[in-house]
Amino acid sequence: PFDKITYLNVGNPQDLGQKPITFNREVLASCLTDDPERNRMIYSADAVDRADFYLSNINNRAAGAYSDSPGIDIIVKEVKSFIEKRDDVEVGEDNIFLTEGANEGITLMMRLLIREKSDGIMIPIPQYPIYSALTTKYNGSQVPYYLDENKGWGMSYEELERSYNEATDRGVNVRALVVINPGNPTGHVLTQKDLNKVIQFAHDKQILVLADEVYQRNIYVDKEFCSVRKTLSELGSPYNDHVELASFHS
Ligand SMILES: Cc1ncc(COP(=O)(O)O)c(C=O)c1O
Incomplete structure (x- = not known):
């Protein structure tokens, strides 16, 4: 067309x-x-x-x-205060790990998560291709979920369920859900309401959330970025204590 x-x-x-x-x-x-x-x-x-x-x-x-493996201490402290200011939450320095760009952090997490072929990673389609590439490289299983063009490339709970069920039916052990927000290549920005659903889904299925937020300053629509970290803390218990999250920024 x-x-x-x-x-x-x-x-x-x-x-x-x-x-x-x-x-x-x-x-x-x-x-x-x-x-x-x-x-x-x-x-x-x-x-x-x-x-x-x-x-x-x-x-x-x-x-x-x-330096120490998590990075130079003074920079870790700067990252901590950046997140605290952005999200109005308290952040433990132990939860910050500096890497050479987001890709290295994503790679570390994917290596950690994928143990065998049946370990699955839920990946948005269309996506920034490192997620499918690393799932293949570490010999895991891709579990695609499709973004909806008619909703400006937003995501839906029903599609997450469909994708998860399709994977478990073929014997895949879903370990994590990748959320790219704002989206690459779509530019879509998720609302806090969307993120609540993502977190509820991860909580129900007991899977880790990989939140790729590298484009949080590149927003071209009339929406505000809200991090998964902030959404989690505002949702409170039981989500805040149980949902595991790794966020990436660079
Ligand atoms: C969605 C997304 N995540 C991560 C990266 C990689 O970030 P970095 O260059 O910091 O490794 C990119 C780069 O294009 C990207 O588009």
Whole structure:
């Protein structure tokens, strides 16, 4: 039905000429060289100051040294306060794990979840393809659930049920439900009401929620982003104590 295809190059904006955020690069470069005098001649003052703040919180100002596995402590603290401010919840530092981008976090979780062929991961269709790729790579079972184009690519509880039942009928042990919000490639933003249903579903089926929220700042419709974390805490007991959640952001 289409006369032409517009190449949007999903998830790769710099390839289309979008300029990267300079600040992050300057902070990183300043951390790695740790020569404030020289850096001040090249980079913006706020980037060099930020680098100095990080380095003064790292042992021996050694940004290249191995850190604890969950990441450099001062950055973990910044992530904690970001989530607390965003969601108005209390966050334990032990629940934060820094990775090299969201993909590494997703990969760690998928490796953890898939033990054998019968372990299934519920994946939205259409989706950001790492989920199907990793399910195949780790030799698990894909359990597709279809987003509804007529609802702007939203999800429905009935479709989740259909997909889950179809999988269990073929002997699959469903372990997790992937929710990409805002959606890639659809741009759909789930409401808190939608998320309540997702959480109820995960609770009923006792499966983990993998919430891919990397596009939380990229919203092009008149809706507000609400995290699964916030939805869980607002739903309260028994959901907040029982539903397991891993959220990804980068
Ligand atoms: C939905 C979604 N999740 C995760 C990622 C990967 O994020 P990162 O580049 O931080 O690894 C992408 C990148 O395109 C994405 O579209």
